[in-house]
Amino acid sequence: MNVFVVGANGQIGQHLVHLLAIHPEHHVKAMVRTEEQLEKLKKSGIEGVVANLEGTVDELVEAAKGCDAIVFTAGSGGSTGHDKTLLVDLDGAVKTLEAAEKLGVERFVMVSAIQAHHRENWSEAIKPYFVAKHYADRFVEASSLNYSIIRPGGLTNESGTGQITVAENLTRNTIPREDVASTIVQVLTDRHTYRRSFDLVSGDQSIEEAIKSL
Amino acid sequence: MNVFVVGANGQIGQHLVHLLAIHPEHHVKAMVRTEEQLEKLKKSGIEGVVANLEGTVDELVEAAKGCDAIVFTAGSGGSTGHDKTLLVDLDGAVKTLEAAEKLGVERFVMVSAIQAHHRENWSEAIKPYFVAKHYADRFVEASSLNYSIIRPGGLTNESGTGQITVAENLTRNTIPREDVASTIVQVLTDRHTYRRSFDLVSGDQSIEEAIKSL
Numbered sequence: 030m031n032v033f034v035v036g037a038n039g040q041i042g043q044h045l046v047h048l049l050a051i052h053p054e055h056h057v058k059a060m061v062r063t064e065e066q067l068e069k070l071k072k073s074g075i076e077g078v079v080a081n082l083e084g085t086v087d088e089l090v091e092a093a094k095g096c097d098a099i100v101f102t103a104g105s106g107g108s109t110g111h112d113k114t115l116l117v118d119l120d121g122a123v124k125t126l127e128a129a130e131k132l133g134v135e136r137f138v139m140v141s142a143i144q145a146h147h148r149e150n151w152s153e154a155i156k157p158y159f160v161a162k163h164y165a166d167r168f169v170e171a172s173s174l175n176y177s178i179i180r181p182g183g184l185t186n187e188s189g190t191g192q193i194t195v196a197e198n199l200t201r202n203t204i205p206r207e208d209v210a211s212t213i214v215q216v217l218t219d220r221h222t223y224r225r226s227f228d229l230v231s232g233d234q235s236i237e238e239a240i241k242s243l
Numbered sequence: 244m245n246v247f248v249v250g251a252n253g254q255i256g257q258h259l260v261h262l263l264a265i266h267p268e269h270h271v272k273a274m275v276r277t278e279e280q281l282e283k284l285k286k287s288g289i290e291g292v293v294a295n296l297e298g299t300v301d302e303l304v305e306a307a308k309g310c311d312a313i314v315f316t317a318g319s320g321g322s323t324g325h326d327k328t329l330l331v332d333l334d335g336a337v338k339t340l341e342a343a344e345k346l347g348v349e350r351f352v353m354v355s356a357i358q359a360h361h362r363e364n365w366s367e368a369i370k371p372y373f374v375a376k377h378y379a380d381r382f383v384e385a386s387s388l389n390y391s392i393i394r395p396g397g398l399t400n401e402s403g404t405g406q407i408t409v410a411e412n413l414t415r416n417t418i419p420r421e422d423v424a425s426t427i428v429q430v431l432t433d434r435h436t437y438r439r440s441f442d443l444v445s446g447d448q449s450i451e452e453a454i455k456s457l
Contacts, residue, residue, distance in 0.1 A: 085363070111325035115371040119333075119378065120362075148334075149299070157329040164333065164378055171385065 031056050033096035036103025038066045044210035082121030089128035098136035099129050114161045122165035137174040143182040143228045177216050178226035181209045193239045194232025202230035245270050247310035250317025252280045258424035296335030303342035312350035313343050328375045336379035355394040357442045391430050392440035395423045407453045408446025416444035
């Protein structure tokens with residue numbers, strides 16, 4: 030599969046790009062924001078393209094041409110203002126979805142946040158972020174794409190354990206970013222996860238088993 | 244018509260509430276955020292209710308009970324952060340829409356912003372605000388309600404002239420808030436405006452003529 034990764038220089042994105050790069054069945058094209066990031070990818074032998082989520086849908090269409098699947102794992106991050114939450118996490122996500130629709134790319138994997146579908150479970154401190162993720166997810170679910178929405182719990186930088194729990198609703202818990210990336214790879218080609226949305230935290234099943242049990 | 248006004252203490256809202264209060268065919272219920280605002284309404288003989296757009300959908304359902312139409316003219320305003328843009332202009336609007344759906348209130352008038360439907364026409368300075376309005380409007384348009392989305396140009400505090408221009412697409416221009424309020428009143432009972440969205444600026448037609456010509 031030719032996989033286009035949006036947010037490839039992000040913390041989940043970097044894990045994901047390298048997992049896809051060594052995967053025998055996949056080819057990865059990494060979307061990054063700067064020439065420096067592109068150079069870094071080149072040195073690792075990874076194909077990249079410079080594009081910006083604050084640009085137009087047509088720019089995203091141009092960047093994603095030739096791919097069979099798009100993974101959206103971009104995030105404006107905690108160090109920027111809520112203006113970027115609106116421009117990147119919401120508008121950037123929906124523009125990526127619109128680019129997928131324009132290109133006829135049917136497979137779309139969205140990285141969201143645990144319980145983004147239930148307003149009553151949004152922690153007060155990052156409620157505006159949940160608003161952006163919630164509405165982006167609703168647009169994905171209203172589309173005709175073969176989407177999967179993965180809603181991980183609190184992200185950590187610990188090494189992956191390969192052991193997860195997935196379900197439509199889970200209690201907030203943590204998960205290493207590396208395990209989120211591995212879960213995305215597992216989900217990508219699994220038709221069983223088409224048009225499904227689920228929470229994801231560390232657990233006691235292998236990623237393959239956990240996704241099968243969904 | 245029993246009209247529920249969300250954002251009744253806002254600058255358009257205050258004009259609107261008073262126009263509806265003196266209108267022979269309407270009864271108005273004004274939603275405000277504080278007891279002080281409620282007292283102020285009472286002194287003018289206007290029915291009000293205290294509720295918050297950052298609360299739950301059920302709270303909005305409770306507040307809007309008994310109405311036949313809902314007007315959403317709330318806005319977080321320029322003096323608060325973009326966190327409020329997400330919580331009020333986007334999530335607050337969609338929660339109001341969901342409350343209308345729960346109550347079976349079919350008439351919904353949304354006050355949006357000129358060209359909110361065209362990303363390429365969003366001014367850089369208030370782009371995040373346009374993102375919130377754009378997606379709120381898309382949810383309104385995807386609903387099954389008899390909505391009208393009014394997208395006024397730059398709002399001024401000048402006295403209304405009663406002369407406007409409306410069309411699906413207009414060049415940015417200004418309009419007094421009082422004329423926006425008068426346009427809302429005209430639109431409310433006009434079935435011709437059901438499931439329609441349009442830009443609104445000052446012009447050379449009476450409000451009645453302009454709306455008829457849509």
